[in-house]
Amino acid sequence: xxxxxxxxxxxxxxxxxxxxxxxxxxxxxxxxxxxxxxxxxxxxxxxxxxxxxxxxxxxxxxxxxxxxxxxxxxxxxxxxxxxxxxxxxxxxxxxxxxxxxxxxxxxxxxxxxxxxxxxxxxxxxxxxxxxxxxxxxxxxxxxxxxxxxxxxxxxxxxxxxxxxxxxxxxxxxxxxxxxxxxxxxxxxxxxxxxxxxxxxxxxxxxxxxxxxxxxxxxxxxxxxxxxxxxxxxxxxxxxxxxxxxxxxxxxxxxxxxxxxxxxxxxxxxxxxxxxxxxxxxxxxxxxxxxxxxxxxxxxxxxxxxxxxxxxxxxxxxxxxxxxxxxxxxxxxxxxxxxxxxxxxxxxxxxxxxxxxxxxxxxxxxxxxxxxxxxxxxxxxxxxxxxxxxxxxxxxxxxxxxxxxxxxxxxxxxxxxxxxxxxxxxxxxxxxxxxxxxxxxxxxxxxxx
Numbered sequence: 001x002x003x004x005x006x007x008x009x010x011x012x013x014x015x016x017x018x019x020x021x022x023x024x025x026x027x028x029x030x031x032x033x034x035x036x037x038x039x040x041x042x043x044x045x046x047x048x049x050x051x052x053x054x055x056x057x058x059x060x061x062x063x064x065x066x067x068x069x070x071x072x073x074x075x076x077x078x079x080x081x082x083x084x085x086x087x088x089x090x091x092x093x094x095x096x097x098x099x100x101x102x103x104x105x106x107x108x109x110x111x112x113x114x115x116x117x118x119x120x121x122x123x124x125x126x127x128x129x130x131x132x133x134x135x136x137x138x139x140x141x142x143x144x145x146x147x148x149x150x151x152x153x154x155x156x157x158x159x160x161x162x163x164x165x166x167x168x169x170x171x172x173x174x175x176x177x178x179x180x181x182x183x184x185x186x187x188x189x190x191x192x193x194x195x196x197x198x199x200x201x202x203x204x205x206x207x208x209x210x211x212x213x214x215x216x217x218x219x220x221x222x223x224x225x226x227x228x229x230x231x232x233x234x235x236x237x238x239x240x241x242x243x244x245x246x247x248x249x250x251x252x253x254x255x256x257x258x259x260x261x262x263x264x265x266x267x268x269x270x271x272x273x274x275x276x277x278x279x280x281x282x283x284x285x286x287x288x289x290x291x292x293x294x295x296x297x298x299x300x301x302x303x304x305x306x307x308x309x310x311x312x313x314x315x316x317x318x319x320x321x322x323x324x325x326x327x328x329x330x331x332x333x334x335x336x337x338x339x340x341x342x343x344x345x346x347x348x349x350x351x352x353x354x355x356x357x358x359x360x361x362x363x364x365x366x367x368x369x370x371x372x373x374x375x376x377x378x379x380x381x382x383x384x385x386x387x388x389x390x391x392x393x394x395x396x397x398x399x400x401x402x403x404x405x406x407x408x409x410x411x412x413x414x415x416x417x418x419x420x421x422x423x424x425x426x427x428x429x430x431x432x433x434x435x436x437x438x439x440x441x442x443x444x445x446x447x448x
Contacts, residue, residue: 011105013105014105016235017233018110020230020234021111021114021230024230025113025114027222027223027225028118028121028226028230029059029117029223030219031117031223032056032117032120032124033056033219034223035055035128035216036055036056037052037213037216038213038216039054039128040052040212041208041211041213042272042324043131043208043324044132044205044208045208045417046132046405046407046409046415047406047408048209048415048417049412049414049415049416051131054127054130054134054136055127057139057140058120058121059120062123063116063120065147067092068090069152071089071116072085072087072090073152073156074115074119074152074160075089075111075115076089076156076160081157081162081167089112092109115155118155118175118178119151119155122175122178122179123147123183125184125326125330126146126183126186126326127139128323129188129191129327130187130191131323132407133198133403133407134398135397138395138396142190142387142396145386146386149386150383151182154182154379158170158172158371159178168367169353170367170370171287171290171291171350171367172287173228173287173289174227174228174286174287174290175286176287176337176338177371179286179334180287180330182375183331184332185375185379186383187331188322189379189380189381189384190384191321191322192320192384193388193391194397196320197403198403198404210271210272217275217276217279221251221282224251228289229241231290242290245294245297246285246288247289250282250285250288250298251282251301252281253281253300254278254281254284254305254308255277256277257301257304258273258274258280259273261309276329279333280309280329280332280333281300283304283329283333283337284303285297285304286337288300288341290350291341291346291351292344292345292346293348300336300344304332307332307333307336308329311327312329314328339372340355341365342356342362342364343355343357343365
């Protein structure tokens with residue numbers, strides 16, 4: 001059974017924990033606009049607004065679905081370890097404002113809104129792999145379908161009482177499997193269906209604004225403290241504090257490891273490498289941070305930084321066009337962090353489980369592997385099927401001419417920057433098609 005609603009008269013609401021969780025929820029919400037900035041700076045000028053919108057639209061779609069039925073599917077009453085449902089959660093109609101989440105001291109509504117923010121950012125993560133080439137309407141429909149048939153059930157497997165991974169003992173503190181492996185595998189499934197960008201491996205496709213990338217990465221790092229530390233749902237026993245420290249430590253280690261690899265491999269320390277390394281560390285510590293000690297967190301971050309830096313180049317070797325390295329960072333980072341629990345779990349964090357390097361046996365590693373590869377396979381296959389169906393019905397890709405000219409103008413009738421006044425002429429609105437298109441074409445020449 002999923003955790004039941006408890007009346008306030010039976011268990012008292014903790015004002016401190018409730019306030020803490022509301023703040024953490026707001027921090028996680030901030031991560032989706034932060035992701036939009038991070039991705040938006042990494043694309044070419046002509047795709048900036050589309051990249052921002054692909055994240056922002058998830059805030060609207062997933063919020064409504066979560067209230068209508070998503071929360072019920074993820075955290076309702078279990079059925080066979082696979083599905084969940086609770087009619088009281090549908091539309092939140094059966095949840096009183098003072099009902100308490102079972103086993104904790106926060107209201108059900110606070111738990112629901114915290115988990116909502118996870119549900120929002122997960123499909124947004126996928127969007128980075130699809131830059132420059134996907135119809136916005138098809139993307140919006142994909143989000144709705146994917147959240148329904150992939151994210152909501154997987155969240156139940158991993159975090160819902162009765163979910164098969166939860167009952168097996170898979171440790172995923174804040175989303176290594178349910179969020180990052182889930183999104184990374186989905187991204188791979190979709191890009192294998194829709195194909196490469198025009199000019200992939202031929203034309204320059206450099207980030208148009210590295211300051212925007214760094215801003216997004218910094219905001220992600222900031223919001224991730226709510227993402228990770230908040231996942232303990234309170235602040236009573238120090239586990240949330242451990243997770244907070246480990247989040248900082250692992251992220252720092254991953255950033256440094258990525259930069260060192262980059263210097264040795266390519267001869268320079270780049271801002272894009274620093275930002276990407278930080279995100280890789282955040283991804284990897286997400287499942288592991290409640291189980292490892294700070295020294296273990298350094299190891300998790302360093303390994304993730306190195307392996308993710310190596311993995312982003314695989315798309316050129318194998319020919320899949322993962323535009324912004326969602327597979328290389330989120331899928332690989334999620335796998336690394338989840339599996340390393342089996343090696344570095346100290347037995348003094350969220351549970352007494354010990355990894356191989358702390359005197360334990362291989363049993364936890366086996367459980368972690370089961371969770372990792374089950375979620376990977378399910379998300380990869382179902383996501384590819386969804387993309388295939390959408391592509392054969394309404395079409396997933398924009399026309400070739402629109403992709404070349406710029407998806408911002410084609411899909412949103414806007415451009416990110418107004419260059420019309422650069423020569424001292426009369427300024428035009430950024431929404432007027434003619435001048436921005438010409439300016440953007442010029443920008444692409446400069447980029448080339």
